[in-house]
Amino acid sequence: MNYSLSVLQIKEAIRDKLSHTFGVSLQNATNEEYYKAVALIVRELMAKGRAEFQQNAVRTETKRIYYLCMEFLLGRSLKNNLYNLGLEDNMREALSEFGIKLDHLYDQEPDAGLGNGGLGRLAACFLDGLATQGYPAMGYSLRYEYGLFKQKLVDGWQTELPDFWLPGGAVWMQAVPDNSVEVHFDGHIEEKWNDQYHSVKHKDYTTVTAVPYDLYVSGKDGRGISLLRVWKAENNAFDMNLFGGGNYMRAMEQQTMAEVITKVLYPEDDHAEGKLLRLTQQYFLVSASVQDIIRRHLFAHSNLDDLPKLVAIHLNDTHPVLAIPEMMRVMLDECGYDWESAWGIVKETVAYTNHTVMSEALETWKCDLVKMRLPRIYQIIEEINRRFWEEMKYKGVDYGKIARMAPISDGFVRMANLAVIGSHSVNGVSALHSDILKEDLFHDFYVEEPAKFTNVTNGIAHRRWLCQSNPKLSGLITELIGTDYIYDADKLSDLLKYQDDSSVLERLERIKHENKERLAEHLKRTQGLVVDPDSIFDVQVKRLHEYKRQHMNALSILATYQWLLDNPNADFAPRTWFFGAKAAPGYYFAKQIIQFISALADTINNDQRVNSKMKVVFVENYCVTWAETLIPAAEISEQISLAGTEASGTSNMKFMINGAVTLGTLDGANVEIHETVGDENILLFGMTASQVEEVKRSGYNPMQHYQHDQQIRRALDALNQGIKGKNFHDIYRAIIQQDRYMALADFQSYRAAQDRAVALYHDKRLWNRMSLINIAGAGRFAADRAIRDYAGNIWHGSPVPPEKNLAAKMSL
Numbered sequence: 001m002n003y004s005l006s007v008l009q010i011k012e013a014i015r016d017k018l019s020h021t022f023g024v025s026l027q028n029a030t031n032e033e034y035y036k037a038v039a040l041i042v043r044e045l046m047a048k049g050r051a052e053f054q055q056n057a058v059r060t061e062t063k064r065i066y067y068l069c070m071e072f073l074l075g076r077s078l079k080n081n082l083y084n085l086g087l088e089d090n091m092r093e094a095l096s097e098f099g100i101k102l103d104h105l106y107d108q109e110p111d112a113g114l115g116n117g118g119l120g121r122l123a124a125c126f127l128d129g130l131a132t133q134g135y136p137a138m139g140y141s142l143r144y145e146y147g148l149f150k151q152k153l154v155d156g157w158q159t160e161l162p163d164f165w166l167p168g169g170a171v172w173m174q175a176v177p178d179n180s181v182e183v184h185f186d187g188h189i190e191e192k193w194n195d196q197y198h199s200v201k202h203k204d205y206t207t208v209t210a211v212p213y214d215l216y217v218s219g220k221d222g223r224g225i226s227l228l229r230v231w232k233a234e235n236n237a238f239d240m241n242l243f244g245g246g247n248y249m250r251a252m253e254q255q256t257m258a259e260v261i262t263k264v265l266y267p268e269d270d271h272a273e274g275k276l277l278r279l280t281q282q283y284f285l286v287s288a289s290v291q292d293i294i295r296r297h298l299f300a301h302s303n304l305d306d307l308p309k310l311v312a313i314h315l316n317d318t319h320p321v322l323a324i325p326e327m328m329r330v331m332l333d334e335c336g337y338d339w340e341s342a343w344g345i346v347k348e349t350v351a352y353t354n355h356t357v358m359s360e361a362l363e364t365w366k367c368d369l370v371k372m373r374l375p376r377i378y379q380i381i382e383e384i385n386r387r388f389w390e391e392m393k394y395k396g397v398d399y400g401k402i403a404r405m406a407p408i409s410d411g412f413v414r415m416a417n418l419a420v421i422g423s424h425s426v427n428g429v430s431a432l433h434s435d436i437l438k439e440d441l442f443h444d445f446y447v448e449e450p451a452k453f454t455n456v457t458n459g460i461a462h463r464r465w466l467c468q469s470n471p472k473l474s475g476l477i478t479e480l481i482g483t484d485y486i487y488d489a490d491k492l493s494d495l496l497k498y499q500d501d502s503s504v505l506e507r508l509e510r511i512k513h514e515n516k517e518r519l520a521e522h523l524k525r526t527q528g529l530v531v532d533p534d535s536i537f538d539v540q541v542k543r544l545h546e547y548k549r550q551h552m553n554a555l556s557i558l559a560t561y562q563w564l565l566d567n568p569n570a571d572f573a574p575r576t577w578f579f580g581a582k583a584a585p586g587y588y589f590a591k592q593i594i595q596f597i598s599a600l601a602d603t604i605n606n607d608q609r610v611n612s613k614m615k616v617v618f619v620e621n622y623c624v625t626w627a628e629t630l631i632p633a634a635e636i637s638e639q640i641s642l643a644g645t646e647a648s649g650t651s652n653m654k655f656m657i658n659g660a661v662t663l664g665t666l667d668g669a670n671v672e673i674h675e676t677v678g679d680e681n682i683l684l685f686g687m688t689a690s691q692v693e694e695v696k697r698s699g700y701n702p703m704q705h706y707q708h709d710q711q712i713r714r715a716l717d718a719l720n721q722g723i724k725g726k727n728f729h730d731i732y733r734a735i736i737q738q739d740r741y742m743a744l745a746d747f748q749s750y751r752a753a754q755d756r757a758v759a760l761y762h763d764k765r766l767w768n769r770m771s772l773i774n775i776a777g778a779g780r781f782a783a784d785r786a787i788r789d790y791a792g793n794i795w796h797g798s799p800v801p802p803e804k805n806l807a808a809k810m811s812l
């Protein structure tokens with residue numbers, strides 16, 4: 001597929017789209033209409049590219065990869081697609097001839113927030129990696145009408161506004177009503193035996209129609225195009241007959257149920273709530289997707305025997321784990337398979353990634369709830385449970401252990417156990433996390449089936465996070481080592497030969513400074529905030545969660561502020577701390593931490609005694625687009641979760657590839673970042689995961705730190721007394737009484753790492769060298785590498801053979 005379009009062709013296409021689709025002329029069209037016209041042109045190109053890519057995949061019988069995930073945090077698409085298709089320059093020129101700036105059109109696009117944080121962004125980065133390397137892949141998710149809420153701080157308190165993204169986002173999606181499927185809820189099951197033949201009938205169910213919308217994600221140079229299929233829930237028009245049958249209320253109830261399923265993304269990250277609507281969403285995604293996958297397979301094959309050979313289904317976290325019983329349902333009830341054959345096929349096809357070991361995030365569903373909403377699925381889970389017990393008893397496993405491993409226990413379905421039992425591969429997302437899975441969360445399973453467990457460290461779409469969001473750095477790298485790193489991020493290691501080249505190091509410093517200025521101007525323009533690009537930019541951006549310890553960062557800033565007031569003439573390196581974080585709307589403690597940071601910012605930024613040296617910025621509504629401006633400007637990357645709590649982290653990788661130095665604990669992928677860059681090029685602090693375990697075993701008492709450490713006591717007392725007229729007793733008490741994530745235990749070690757950072761920063765040459773070594777080592781954390789790991793070790797798939805790609809000339 002060749003996507004080249006001349007400036008002339010583009011101009012023609014834009015003129016056409018504006019007049020035919022929007023009925024406006026070049027002169028009268030608004031920027032919004034220009035944006036949509038351009039997006040439609042790009043989408044049509046990708047549709048053709050996808051069709052051709054798909055044909056090649058079918059012809060070569062290349063294994064299909066299906067990635068099921070409740071979240072895809074895509075952010076904006078236009079720039080990414082123009083970049084990947086090599087159309088950005090010509091598009092810019094064509095538009096400028098119409099007097100339109102491409103960058104203004106980028107700003108027309110809403111940030112597609114169909115995800116909460118790292119997990120959803122990972123899924124989006126993987127679609128990029130899959131496409132670029134030519135794997136025939138589809139993502140499946142839901143077409144939420146409202147994405148993750150927009151955050152607005154009112155007097156420091158987070159409030160949530162609905163994110164109605166469709167007006168600007170819908171141009172990327174194409175409805176495919178012909179591929180709609182029905183999803184059944186509620187009702188009851190009737191079982192019959194006729195002549196040995198067991199039949200199961202689901203009666204009096206509610207039908208919801210799942211209508212697919214297709215969205216393309218281009219790979220670099222359009223080698224492959226991934227398809228993200230998102231389902232919209234609609235009323236089943238047929239059921240409107242119920243009106244006539246006197247079932248007026250039932251018909252009405254079904255309608256409201258259908259409409260609400262894909263209304264809104266649940267805004268909880270690393271937290272499971274057990275709400276019926278969430279369960280309904282999960283099954284809706286899974287049932288529609290499994291039916292679609294099987295329909296696609298049966299299009300070319302007479303049965304499902306070869307499914308594991310030709311199809312890999314990946315479950316991103318436990319949210320889509322009902323795919324396992326749903327596949328069983330289709331195979332048993334609709335395709336005539338017996339249990340053993342069906343179970344073998346399901347297990348061989350499905351793989352599962354775990355994303356957290358924190359108990360509050362481990363999903364369980366009340367059996368009653370599952371039984372009521374999904375009666376047939378519940379029967380199947382019960383049967384999986386029964387057979388699991390039989391098998392384990394036969395193997396001689398003791399009952400206590402079986403009870404811990406079983407998918408059903410104490411009236412709850414445990415999704416992680418079901419995932420492990422029903423799949424052939426279980427992986428964590430960093431080396432440390434995968435070890436914890438084996439030693440702790442899934443230890444019992446690991447002992448039974450060690451070969452099932454593996455690791456795939458997360459990765460990021462480096463073309464988005466480096467090439468597109470940091471064009472200056474990307475330009476310098478290209479000048480130094482050529483363009484190979486764009487396709488193969490490991491090539492970034494060629495930069496190592498410049499680690500002692502002062503002219504390169506100085507240019508690196510200049511680029512960082514320009515990115516800091518770009519951020520400063522953006523803040524000035526959009527929020528009237530003034531920050532000093534000559535100060536150190538220290539950034540912590542991620543979801544607000546106690547385990548991520550934003551409060552430890554804030555408490556340390558408070559201690560620094562108190563110290564600077566006492567030592568006004570001290571030599572102090574000016575510093576700007578940036579925070580960006582959304583809290584789950586019902587997570588009260590997290591919201592209080594945001595309020596604490598805001599009050600602290602308010603105090604420090606308005607205190608004439610310090611505000612030329614210290615500044616604190618809380619960026620409202622942190623999202624992918626914000627990340628793309630903040631991260632290239634960062635010098636210190638705060639990755640300070642308590643060791644053993646962050647499964648991997650991916651923002652740590654984004655910072656690294658943009659030349660920021662990690663200041664962090666040995667947690668998640670920080671461990672591997674440390675391994676890559678060595679002691680000299682990372683600022684480590686705090687307990688290790690095993691030290692944390694040890695302290696917990698011997699009984700952790702935060703009060704001791706409060707009593708014996710004057711700096712901690714003073715900062716906490718200030719918090720308790722209140723800042724800017726707001727009291728923070730709750731945070732104070734939670735820390736001195738419990739301190740679940742041991743911020744006080746790591747506090748002084750954290751402060752010492754901060755001091756080391758400042759000392760190193762004074763030697764700019766040394767700092768720039770650290771920065772370069774981080775960029776050079778970031779190849780290991782590319783999504784491309786993660787995808788190769790998944791394909792090689794888990795999916796056993798390969799890319800569509802490139803020599804079989806037809807080179808077709810593009811025409812509009």
Ligand SMILES: *Cc1c(COP(=O)(O)O)cnc(C)c1O
Nearest residue numbers: 117118542623624627649650651
């Ligand atoms: C990368 C990313 C995340 C994940 O950040 P972590 O620090 O790894 O938790 C969350 N939100 C957005 C918008 C991101 O781009």
